[in-house]
Amino acid sequence: MQQKYMQKCIELAKLGEGGTSPNPLVGCVITDEFDNVIATGYHKKYGENHAERDALLKINKGDGDTLYVNLEPCSHFGKTPPCTDIIIEKDIKHVVVGMLDPNPSVSGIDKLKAAGIDVTVGVLEDECKKLNEVFIKNIKEKKTFVAIKTATTLDGKIATSSGSSKWITGEKAREEVHRIRRRYDAIMTSSTTVIADNPKMEHKKKIILDRELKTDLKSQIYKQGEIYVFNEKEDDLEGNINFIKTPVKDGKISLEFVFEKLYELGIMSVLIECGGKLNGKALKYADKIYHFLAPKITGDNSAKSCFDYKKITKISECTNYKIDSVEFFDPDILLTYYPIDKNT
Ligand code: AOF
Numbered sequence: 001m002q003q004k005y006m007q008k009c010i011e012l013a014k015l016g017e018g019g020t021s022p023n024p025l026v027g028c029v030i031t032d033e034f035d036n037v038i039a040t041g042y043h044k045k046y047g048e049n050h051a052e053r054d055a056l057l058k059i060n061k062g063d064g065d066t067l068y069v070n071l072e073p074c075s076h077f078g079k080t081p082p083c084t085d086i087i088i089e090k091d092i093k094h095v096v097v098g099m100l101d102p103n104p105s106v107s108g109i110d111k112l113k114a115a116g117i118d119v120t121v122g123v124l125e126d127e128c129k130k131l132n133e134v135f136i137k138n139i140k141e142k143k144t145f146v147a148i149k150t151a152t153t154l155d156g157k158i159a160t161s162s163g164s165s166k167w168i169t170g171e172k173a174r175e176e177v178h179r180i181r182r183r184y185d186a187i188m189t190s191s192t193t194v195i196a197d198n199p200k201m202e203h204k205k206k207i208i209l210d211r212e213l214k215t216d217l218k219s220q221i222y223k224q225g226e227i228y229v230f231n232e233k234e235d236d237l238e239g240n241i242n243f244i245k246t247p248v249k250d251g252k253i254s255l256e257f258v259f260e261k262l263y264e265l266g267i268m269s270v271l272i273e274c275g276g277k278l279n280g281k282a283l284k285y286a287d288k289i290y291h292f293l294a295p296k297i298t299g300d301n302s303a304k305s306c307f308d309y310k311k312i313t314k315i316s317e318c319t320n321y322k323i324d325s326v327e328f329f330d331p332d333i334l335l336t337y338y339p340i341d342k343n344t
């Protein structure tokens with residue numbers, strides 16, 4: 001029962017995807033003493049009620065028995081009063097928590113226990129941690145969460161040698177890409193991709209790495225959203241476009257600088273969608289990779305690879321990953337993987 005309702009909290013929390021950053025995704029379920037669900041809630045948007053309050057406001061004092069929530073309830077006065085206070089006020093008897101809050105200003109468990117509430121921690125903990133992987137990295141490391149998305153043939157190619165890439169994956173995979181993008185604060189691409197494909201990439205925030213300012217400002221990507229162009233020439237603001245002067249290392253934009261700047265700008269997560277060169281360089285910083293595979297083989301050694309950035313002689317020099325999931329978006333698959341070591 002605990003797992004079933006925690007799973008429900010996770011599903012509710014996901015309804016807030018794309019709206020809660022820099023705050024976490026949180027869902028809440030309240031049951032009566034017969035294990036019937038009497039209210040649910042979730043954190044809908046940054047600054048609005050926390051999940052627990054959203055659910056508790058729907059019940060009367062004494063009606064609820066157990067409250068399930070995927071993240072430890074807060075005990076601090078932030079944008080809203082502490083959730084622990086309203087849990088105590090509504091006379092909840094048991095609280096079941098998915099994971100402790102990595103935020104140092106939160107320690108709700110002790111407060112709940114002191115009020116005589118029975119508390120269980122760690123139900124579906126791994127799933128809860130995955131749900132808030134961005135928030136956890138932001139809080140613990142004070143860094144932007146970096147993900148890469150690529151779409152390749154079975155032989156790992158993203159385009160032919162002349163740049164033809166439309167379309168490797170099918171409709172369903174491309175729809176999934178839109179859902180993935182929505183979870184990220186910003187998406188990032190390079191001048192090479194803008195010039196080669198002239199993509200629209202609709203999103204609220206877009207990052208373009210364009211060292212020499214080679215892209216045409218009339219390209220589709222500039223038509224919508226808040227845009228940051230990292231380049232070696234100028235710091236300037238023109239309409240919706242912020243030009244950010246960036247140090248260059250070995251003839252390339254310093255990614256170190258870019259990711260630090262993104263965090264300063266309040267961009268808590270970024271999805272990179274570039275060619276093999278930049279994807280390769282970015283692997284060193286990547287926390288997660290979304291890799292779509294289409295059932296096609298180019299068979300062409302000169303076709304462009306998805307991660308193209310080093311020469312190795314031994315297989316032991318590969319970087320290693322852990323595959324987290326395999327999903328079908330017929331006829332393609334999506335592999336999601338995490339780095340085991342970042343020694344690229
Ligand atoms: C949320 N939503 O449902 C829960 C949160 O910015 P504040 O003042 O609203 O506080 C945010 C902190 O509250 C957040 O970092 C997290 O530690 C805790 N819990 N936050 O935005 C929620 N339960």
Ligand code: ZN
Nearest residue numbers: 050073074083
């Ligand atoms: Zn709270």
